[in-house]
Amino acid sequence: MPATDAAATEWTVPADGEAWSHETVETNGVELHAVTAGPEDGELVVLLHGFPEFWYAWHHQIPALAEAGYRVVAPDMRGYNRSEKPDGVDAYHVDELVSDVAGAVRAFGRESAHVVGHDWGGLVAWQTAIDRPGLVDRLAVLNAPHPARYERALRRSPAQLAKSWYAFAFQVPRVPEWSLRHDDFAALERMLREKPVRPDAFTETDIERYEAALDRPGALTAAVNYYRSLFRRNARLTLTRGGLGEASVEVPTLLVWGERDGMLDVRLTEGLDEWVADIRIERLPDASHWVQFDAPDRVSEHLLSHLS
Template sequence: MAFPLEHHDIRTNGVTLHVAQCGPANGPLVVLLHGFPEFWYSWRHQIMELAAAGYRVWVPDQRGYNRSEKPAGISAYQLKQLGADVLGLLDAAGVAQAAVVGHDWGGIVAWWLAVWHPERISRAAILNVPHPAVLGQAARKVPRQLLKSWYVFFFQLPWLPEWLFRRRQFRFGRGVLRGTSRAGTFSSEDLVRYVAAWNQPGALTSMINWYRAGLCQPSRTGRVSIPLLLLWGKQDAFLEPRLAAFSLQQCAQGQLVYFEQATHWLHQEEPAAVNRHLLDFLRLGLPVSFPI
């Protein structure tokens, strides 16, 4: 059965978030959390598949992105606030628990929720981002990671990152997406949508403020007790694959699946395989491993 894609504005944790929704109203809730520099549309290959399987899917533009509210100041983007936004969405949906799936910065929010609010998160699936404690130790554990993380330090500068990202019709942002993904992953139509999201008033500074706030926060967090699935594209231009294995050590009920040929954008490059893993995980618990 095909379900319509709905768009709602939902008040949570003092901000209003735009949330794309799909699936049966009484289905188990799954929240999909995008990363940088994306928005709800990055989950376009997963939304309908999960809805068709009987899940109610909520996909927010996280605070600072696209059509969601963009509070001023770096402190508004601390991880505790980002996690509280998601908990507020669960309250708005009227559910005690939900599954969460996160990619990139959305994955960091999912890690935080899994550690600090296991009573609200039934299970978590995370794509291409390590446990925050591992991320904080990355330079020591995997020295090559320091070179890959250059942009994190660049984003700490005032105004210059925004200027570079915006100049020449967002050529830098478009180039990052296409230059770090497999050919054909982002179509011209996709990039038009991304540029429109980046061009929302205040969006660029708010998006980059996630990095500015993140570098000022302690990286130590606890172990994950709930079931967790970690999916990782090995050709990631930003994060070393070994960080995934270190992250698995932080999980009591975790499983890691590597995608040998996928990049950081694996859910858009290999949606059929990613969807299969997600559905197996959501339906049956931890999936058995099978070749990609």
């Protein structure tokens, strides 16, 4: 079992009167900080956050899953918050991120797990199901496109290409980090205050915690390196390096999509049966990209229904 990090007590949220555990998971040559909850013998659920978040992105869903009897593991993905921050862009290639998930599942003594991801965590969840189908029992993704569907949209849809401007802007050295940190993370604060549909989706405390996690040494560059890694190792998007036809997902899949996503076109939810054998799609018209904050109860309900 992973070693408990007794010192990592800040930002622990009570569940049923008991504190969640902070643990250190050794996987794929790095140490990841993770929050765990639920019975140790429950079915394992791994929650993967997106950009620019950390484990706290799931603080609405963790208690619902734990109370339903699942063993929940919500790591800070490599580079984020308390997790180790390896140097270099290649350290954040999708292959490494998938290997992190695989190693984390093994660290908890399991051969497979339910894998749930949002945004970048969703891309990693998709790729894990594609590359290591035996590792994933059930897949659930929130506002993250299937890799092949996304690449096709970037090639054929000027609208999605325009929405994805930031992924290309992040390829520039140093400037993205300066822009994000400028004026005490003003851009991040605007993103969390203005982009959700529900005005109080992110509280003052939520925003302070996001900023503090991103302000840790090396965290900002690591977060941007996720995007820089997309165009490394070959001339194609690395997510579909095997070709658009070699990205099939065989496990039961849930896709939850906040339709008022300003970064990802809702049409990315269409045509997925070309790659996904068994998919259920839940579109939430009154939710944004930050769907688990805009509609936390409905997201939890959809996850519980899918995983049971």
